[in-house]
Amino acid sequence: MAWTGDPVWLADVLRAEGLKVIEHDGWRDRGHGDFLDIRGVICHHTAGGGPNDWKIVQYGRSDLPGPLAQLVLERDGTFRIVAVGVCWHAGRGSHPGWPTNNANFHTIGIEAVNNGTGQDWPAVQLDAYKRGVAAILRKIGRGANDCVAHREYSSEGKIDPFGIDMDAFRRDVAHLIANPSGAKPVTDTEILRDLRAQLTGSADPGKYPGWKQLGGRTVVDALALIGEKLGIEGFKAP
Ligand SMILES: [Zn+2]
Structure with a gap:
């Protein structure tokens, strides 16, 4: 074919x-x-x-x-x-x-x-x-x-x-x-960097600058605040 x-x-x-x-x-x-x-x-x-x-x-x-x-x-x-x-x-x-x-x-x-x-x-x-x-x-x-x-x-x-x-x-x-030469395997380290950046707003270890679009909060802090406002049990704004 x-x-x-x-x-x-x-x-x-x-x-x-x-x-x-x-x-x-x-x-x-x-x-x-x-x-x-x-x-x-x-x-x-x-x-x-x-x-x-x-x-x-x-x-x-x-x-x-x-x-x-x-x-x-x-x-x-x-x-x-x-x-x-x-x-x-x-x-x-x-x-x-x-x-x-x-x-x-x-x-x-x-x-x-x-x-x-x-x-x-x-x-x-x-x-x-x-x-x-x-x-x-x-x-x-x-x-x-x-x-x-x-x-x-x-x-x-x-x-x-x-x-x-x-x-x-x-x-x-x-x-x-x-063996495609362009496709480079994504390493665990790269995945961790991406996840850290998504959650904290920075890929650098130990830095938690937050997101401008979340009022300077990290993803976790923003989620906690939303949960508290909605009255979901266990959610507590930092
Ligand atoms: Zn020719």
């Missing part, structure tokens, strides 16, 4: 993974029509390598109208969300479980900023790449095998993303799918 319809959740899912996200104006309305079902992610490089690469992805080229991918991944690990609908990124090719020569209607494209001729992949960008892919695949209920390099999918001689070992990449993605 796959996700059906447009990935309206892209910004939320990436943010929940702890990733930096820029939502481009109008991304929720941008695309070449609606998705059928989403079965995976295709990884690309932009072939530019600079801070303006996203403009071609969003607006397209003279021979191919944008958007050319849903996501752009900057070299500092920030994801730009460009479009929610179908984008022209896959071209012709095949992958088990995907319809041949029709991946645009079934995959999310990520264009990572890299010149594709040997420019390095900063660790922060590569890390965000894997975590972003993992977050998407987890959301659509797919495994790391549905994270595919454009060069693996394409029958048109594509080379992207150049310089990334996809088997190692997928091993890390598989681990990340099972």
Whole structure:
């Protein structure tokens, strides 16, 4: 079973993974029509390598109208969300479980900023790449095998993303799918701090400043006063 319809959740899912996200104006309305079902992610490089690469992805080229991918991944690990609908990124090719020569209607494209001729992949960008892919695949209920390099999918001689070992990449993605990196377990200490703050108006031990909206009383003192006013047995204002 796959996700059906447009990935309206892209910004939320990436943010929940702890990733930096820029939502481009109008991304929720941008695309070449609606998705059928989403079965995976295709990884690309932009072939530019600079801070303006996203403009071609969003607006397209003279021979191919944008958007050319849903996501752009900057070299500092920030994801730009460009479009929610179908984008022209896959071209012709095949992958088990995907319809041949029709991946645009079934995959999310990520264009990572890299010149594709040997420019390095900063660790922060590569890390965000894997975590972003993992977050998407987890959301659509797919495994790391549905994270595919454009060069693996394409029958048109594509080379992207150049310089990334996809088997190692997928091993890390598989681990990340099972271990969300954004979700940090809440500790007992954090719960106690929250409770103390709720009751006393301060998270600091030994401080009982009370709440402005309760006339400077703590929650317990305010409750006691209300009970006394109502004549409830045993309630006694301090
Ligand atoms: Zn590509």
